[in-house]
Amino acid sequence: MSSSDGVSDQPKPQSGPRATYPVERSPSSRRRWFIVASIAVVLAGIGVAYLGFRNYGDPDVSGEATGHEILAADTVAVQYTVNRKSPGNPVACVVRARAQDGAEVGRREVLVPAGDQQQVGMRSYVHTSRRAVIGEVFGCTTDVPPYLKPEE
Structure with a gap:
C-alpha cells in the first residue's frame, strides 16, 4: 500500500505538510460545535434582553x-x-x-x-x-x- 490511499501503518509525521495541516474534523463534530455556539448566542441574547428590560423597561x-x-x-x-x-x-x-x-x-x-x-x-x-x-x-x-x- 502507498501513503496516497490514506491508510498507513507509519506513525504521524513530526514535521512537514501533514503535521502543519491537521486532518479535517468529521461533519458530526462541526454540527455539534454549531449547535453549542447557537445555544450560547441565544442564551446571551436572552440575558441582554432581560438586563435591558430591567434597567430601561417600564419603571415603577x-x-x-x-x-x-x-x-x-x-x-x-x-x-x-x-x-x-x-x-x-x-x-x-x-x-x-x-x-x-x-x-x-x-x-x-x-x-x-x-x-x-x-x-x-x-x-x-x-x-x-x-x-x-x-x-x-x-x-x-x-x-x-x-x-x-x-x-x-
Whole structure:
C-alpha cells in the first residue's frame, strides 16, 4: 500500500505538510460545535434582553414636568405629573431649577403621598441661589427617606 490511499501503518509525521495541516474534523463534530455556539448566542441574547428590560423597561414610578413659572429671582414653581404603578405607596421626587448656563441653582425633595390614583398632578416651589430659567423633575423613586414630610 502507498501513503496516497490514506491508510498507513507509519506513525504521524513530526514535521512537514501533514503535521502543519491537521486532518479535517468529521461533519458530526462541526454540527455539534454549531449547535453549542447557537445555544450560547441565544442564551446571551436572552440575558441582554432581560438586563435591558430591567434597567430601561417600564419603571415603577416616573415624574415629568408639565410646566414652570418664574415667580421671583429666587423662586420657581414647577408643575409636574407623577405616574406610579402602585398608588397605595408614597413616592419621593426631586424637583430642581436650573440657570441659563445649565447649572442647578435650586433643588427640593417632595413627598407624593399614597392615594388611589396612578397619575397625580403636583406643584412645588423651589427656592434658588440665583435666577433660574427652568424648573424640572430630576427623578422619582419609591424609596422614600424617613425625613420627608408632606408639603404644607
